Amino acid sequence: QVQLAESGGGSVQEGGSLKLSCVASDASGYSRNPYCMGWFRQVPGKEREGVASIYIGSGVTFYGASVKGRFTISQDKVDDTLYLQMNSLKPDDTGMYFCAAGDVGRCSPGTFRGFTTWGQGTQVTVSS
Secondary structure, eight states: OOEEEEEOOEEEETTOOEEEEEEEEOTTSOBOOOSEEEEEEEOTTSOOEEEEEEETTTOOEEEOTTTTTTEEEEEETTTTEEEEEEOSOOGGGOEEEEEEEEOTTTOBGGGTBOOOEEOOOEEEEEEO
């Protein structure tokens, strides 16, 4: 089963930028490329929100309405790493950001559904 490890969270002023990373590997530590991957965020008391997602094979991407034009999801197939570049950050972007993965036949990046494996999360805090 794939394991996910996020990094790159932190605190930033409004208008600033952060770049999150997520490495997928199996229990032996070897890199794994799931069928689809995505970034989600959650704030206490609110439902988890899909931020950005991608089909690993084709590279087709999807974005939540609140981040479109400001965030960019990308993958590095050499390093087997998923990234989320976040620009023009707003206080509403504050939350715990999770990397997620899904397998063929189950995940639907366009609807942010079917992701079955989750990382531990990395905190992003944007202050005004």
